Amino acid sequence: MSLSPARAESPGLAAANLFPVVSDARLAGDDKQTRFVIDLDSKVQHRIFTLADPYRVVVDLPQVNFRLPAGSGTTERGLVKAFRYGLVMPGGSRIVLELNGPAKIESAYQLDAANGQPPRLVIELAAVDRTTFVQLLGAESRPELRPAVDGDAVASVTPTPHAAAEPLDARPVVVLDPGHGGIDNGTQAASGEAEKTLVLDFALALRDRIEKAGKYRVVMTRTDDTFIPLAERVRIARAQSAALFVSIHADALPRGEGDAQGATIYTLSDRASDAEAERLAEAENKADAIGGVNLTEEPTDVADILIDLAQRETKSFSNRFARILMSEMKSAARMHKHPLKSAGFKVLKAPDVPSVLLELGYVSNKGDLKQLVSENWRARTVGSVAQAVDAFFGKRVVSVSPTN
Numbered sequence: 001m002s003l004s005p006a007r008a009e010s011p012g013l014a015a016a017n018l019f020p021v022v023s024d025a026r027l028a029g030d031d032k033q034t035r036f037v038i039d040l041d042s043k044v045q046h047r048i049f050t051l052a053d054p055y056r057v058v059v060d061l062p063q064v065n066f067r068l069p070a071g072s073g074t075t076e077r078g079l080v081k082a083f084r085y086g087l088v089m090p091g092g093s094r095i096v097l098e099l100n101g102p103a104k105i106e107s108a109y110q111l112d113a114a115n116g117q118p119p120r121l122v123i124e125l126a127a128v129d130r131t132t133f134v135q136l137l138g139a140e141s142r143p144e145l146r147p148a149v150d151g152d153a154v155a156s157v158t159p160t161p162h163a164a165a166e167p168l169d170a171r172p173v174v175v176l177d178p179g180h181g182g183i184d185n186g187t188q189a190a191s192g193e194a195e196k197t198l199v200l201d202f203a204l205a206l207r208d209r210i211e212k213a214g215k216y217r218v219v220m221t222r223t224d225d226t227f228i229p230l231a232e233r234v235r236i237a238r239a240q241s242a243a244l245f246v247s248i249h250a251d252a253l254p255r256g257e258g259d260a261q262g263a264t265i266y267t268l269s270d271r272a273s274d275a276e277a278e279r280l281a282e283a284e285n286k287a288d289a290i291g292g293v294n295l296t297e298e299p300t301d302v303a304d305i306l307i308d309l310a311q312r313e314t315k316s317f318s319n320r321f322a323r324i325l326m327s328e329m330k331s332a333a334r335m336h337k338h339p340l341k342s343a344g345f346k347v348l349k350a351p352d353v354p355s356v357l358l359e360l361g362y363v364s365n366k367g368d369l370k371q372l373v374s375e376n377w378r379a380r381t382v383g384s385v386a387q388a389v390d391a392f393f394g395k396r397v398v399s400v401s402p403t404n
Helices: 130-135 195-213 230-239 275-284 300-305 309-329 366-372 375-396
Strands: 021-029 033-040 047-051 056-062 080-089 092-099 103-111 120-127 173-178 217-220 244-251 263-268 335-343 355-362
Touching: 021 080, 033 080, 047 103, 056 120, 103 130, 173 195, 173 230, 195 217, 195 244, 195 355, 195 375, 244 375, 263 275, 263 309, 275 335, 309 335, 309 355, 309 375, 355 366, 366 375
Parallel strands: 173 217, 173 244, 244 355, 263 335
Antiparallel strands: 021 033, 033 120, 047 056, 056 092, 080 092, 103 120, 263 355
8 A cells, every 4th residue: 555645536627627626735733733724716515523543534525626736645744644635436525634643623614715825624633642532433423435515416325337237137247346446546656657547447448348248247346536445345246146256456565675576366364375465455454544434333244154154165266266367367467476365355355255356466566567557468468357257157157138
């Protein structure tokens, strides 16, 4: 995971011009009291709340265009370690302040434009102890993920245009899960390419390739630059009774930790296969914290079912697909020296859906990055993954059109 902030979201140039603009965001103060100031071109509704473990302040806004100076959010000041910003859902944007310790929202207010200054949203933070922080966490501090706007402009958290199943469509469902999105950039290359964009492009191309064969129904967890919580990705797969779940990512090694290259395929395991797998799982599992999701209310059904025999069967199918995928991909893409690994990825924990996480390569490696942005490489690799899907299902499916 990178601590670099998300780039400005833009669902389309014409539509983007309709949204308010955030032109600057800055911090002032010390480790006792810290002020966070946001410059806008108009006043907006807002919702502000705190989250624990890790300590965060979340600022929900209606959808805005972030046009902040390069490097915004990466400099520590007072109570705030760093902040991220981006789209969290259609109609809703979010800023997440990562705190150095427990703090309370002392006040939050908006200022009209005056004396050459634009409208501003000001948030005053004050340091508190852990006990006080927890006592201040009320029900209103843990709202559902929704935009800070009135009315029913957005019907649901997750845009799933393919989610409505055809009543008589008996084809196996393949769920493609482009990692990260919106406020969560994922990893980022030194030249600026964000993981969230690279993997979305790959997943959309893979969707088109699989759908063209007519054998499977493809569901995407996201089709645009929107943040989707990890648990929601798993729920999508289970709600669709998916026969296969493929989460698509790109890795990066931290600076000073050497170089690595090639694609890697991960399956779920309580114990990581090696230190690198453990590092990656820990980083990927922080996506919800980055997006400002409450982490204290974990679903219990998965934990209960994981010990069931069904989980063993699912794990066996997941491992089988991982081996098939490695075999197909090695003829089209450069593979990691240890291409099959396992670790405790939250996004792979659907107990009844065979699931793998595919790391396409390392954005920190020049050779891998060159491939990740290459349409020719993408077409070849997409073809190999589609072939792996075919081989996994074997003769159990035939090319059909969904019955209307």
